[in-house]
Amino acid sequence: MSPDAKDLIPVTVLTGFLGSGKTTLLNRLVRQPAMKDALVVINEFGDIGLDHRLVAESDEHTVVEMSSGCLCCTIRGDFSRTVQKACEALERGGGEPFSRVIIETTGLADPAPILHTLMTDYWLADQLYLDGVICLVDAASGLSTLNAHRESQRQVAVADRLLITKTDLVDEVRLSRLASHLATINPAAEQLQVRHGELDAEHLTDGGLPMHGQRADRWLHAASYAQVSPAAGLAPSAPGSLVSMLAPASGPALTRHGEQIRSFCFTVEEPIVPEVLEEWLDLLMSLLGERILRVKAIVKIAGREQPLALHGVQHIFHPPEPLPVEACSDGVSRFVFITNGVAPEAVTRLFDYFQPAQAS
Numbered sequence: 001m002s003p004d005a006k007d008l009i010p011v012t013v014l015t016g017f018l019g020s021g022k023t024t025l026l027n028r029l030v031r032q033p034a035m036k037d038a039l040v041v042i043n044e045f046g047d048i049g050l051d052h053r054l055v056a057e058s059d060e061h062t063v064v065e066m067s068s069g070c071l072c073c074t075i076r077g078d079f080s081r082t083v084q085k086a087c088e089a090l091e092r093g094g095g096e097p098f099s100r101v102i103i104e105t106t107g108l109a110d111p112a113p114i115l116h117t118l119m120t121d122y123w124l125a126d127q128l129y130l131d132g133v134i135c136l137v138d139a140a141s142g143l144s145t146l147n148a149h150r151e152s153q154r155q156v157a158v159a160d161r162l163l164i165t166k167t168d169l170v171d172e173v174r175l176s177r178l179a180s181h182l183a184t185i186n187p188a189a190e191q192l193q194v195r196h197g198e199l200d201a202e203h204l205t206d207g208g209l210p211m212h213g214q215r216a217d218r219w220l221h222a223a224s225y226a227q228v229s230p231a232a233g234l235a236p237s238a239p240g241s242l243v244s245m246l247a248p249a250s251g252p253a254l255t256r257h258g259e260q261i262r263s264f265c266f267t268v269e270e271p272i273v274p275e276v277l278e279e280w281l282d283l284l285m286s287l288l289g290e291r292i293l294r295v296k297a298i299v300k301i302a303g304r305e306q307p308l309a310l311h312g313v314q315h316i317f318h319p320p321e322p323l324p325v326e327a328c329s330d331g332v333s334r335f336v337f338i339t340n341g342v343a344p345e346a347v348t349r350l351f352d353y354f355q356p357a358q359a360s
């Protein structure tokens with residue numbers, strides 16, 4: 001369902017490695033008038049509820065503490081119940097619904113499971129929509145953290161917006177080195193600099209699925225990525241020969257943890273037959289789902305006036321959202337892939353495999 005078809009509550013997922021400044025930012029944010037009716041869901045890692053005590057100081061806001069473990073890996077089911085209980089309590093008390101939900105992940109979390117939960121949990125998907133993933137990166141330690149921890153790379157890779165924090169601790173040269181490195185992992189994410197958590201709450205909003213043409217461009221940022229097209233002119237691939245493409249290919253250097261973040265935009269000029277789209281994505285996700293960190297697409301379907309927005313994390317896709325016609329005014333479908341070591345050719349060859357044979 002389209003977010004404006006029903007009053008769904010926007011969700012911001014706030015991620016970033018340990019010590020990157022998430023709590024500092026949240027403490028500032030929750031004091032802004034725009035955040036008055038927000039629900040902040042935080043979680044702890046280990047026994048020290050430092051985050052909670054700090055955020056709880058702001059008594060205008062409902063803060064739900066998850067009592068044990070890490071949101072993304074041990075208490076995913078509880079996450080749904082926690083948000084549900086908070087919403088129901090508010091309703092019983094006659095309060096207005098939450099204007100926004102902010103989920104702070106632990107510094108060690110891979111955000112993908114949280115995004116899966118938002119897409120697949122029946123209750124959550126009926127009440128909330130993802131309005132964006134915001135990732136904090138410490139200007140001083142960000143480069144070494146990215147090199148050493150794959151969670152940190154994944155957090156950056158799936159983000160819609162990157163906040164470079166602690167910019168007071170580094171000079172311009174280090175800052176621009178970090179900014180360039182972040183752009184190689186995630187070329188489309190807007191980068192903002194933040195000192196001591198000072199950020200206008202408006203920067204938390206509008207990272208999610210597009211509701212009108214202009215936002216659609218901003219959401220996809222297709223032009224920021226390396227462009228690839230169907231492998232026109234190449235002999236159709238047998239499925240067996242595709243297997244060789246599925247190994248991580250040459251490209252950006254592997255990190256110590258074997259991650260090789262690659263992103264690209266696959267462009268298809270002609271409207272896509274719905275069955276081709278379905279079969280291609282099915283096979284792609286079943287063969288490569290674990291290595292596809294995020295997919296966003298605006299697709300022109302053959303025989304359908306309204307384009308569709310697609311949005312997936314690993315092998316899970318959000319139900320397609322119909323968009324206004326102007327969101328795809330040139331009729332070209334664009335798929336942005338952020339992957340761990342998937343060669344663009346694997347995506348394009350698989351697509352070609354499902355194309356109807358051309359009469360010679």
Ligand SMILES: Nc1nc2c(ncn2[C@@H]2O[C@H](COP(=O)(O)OP(=O)(O)OP(=O)(O)O)[C@@H](O)[C@H]2O)c(=O)[nH]1
Pocket residue numbers: 016017018019020021022023024025051106107165166167168169194195196197
């Ligand atoms: N110099 C400087 N220090 C900052 C800034 N932002 C945050 N800090 C400090 O960095 C440390 C870590 O910040 P937190 O906000 O606790 O980071 P976090 O991401 O919540 O940390 P975890 O909960 O461990 O993941 C704290 O001592 C903050 O005071 C900044 O802009 N400049």
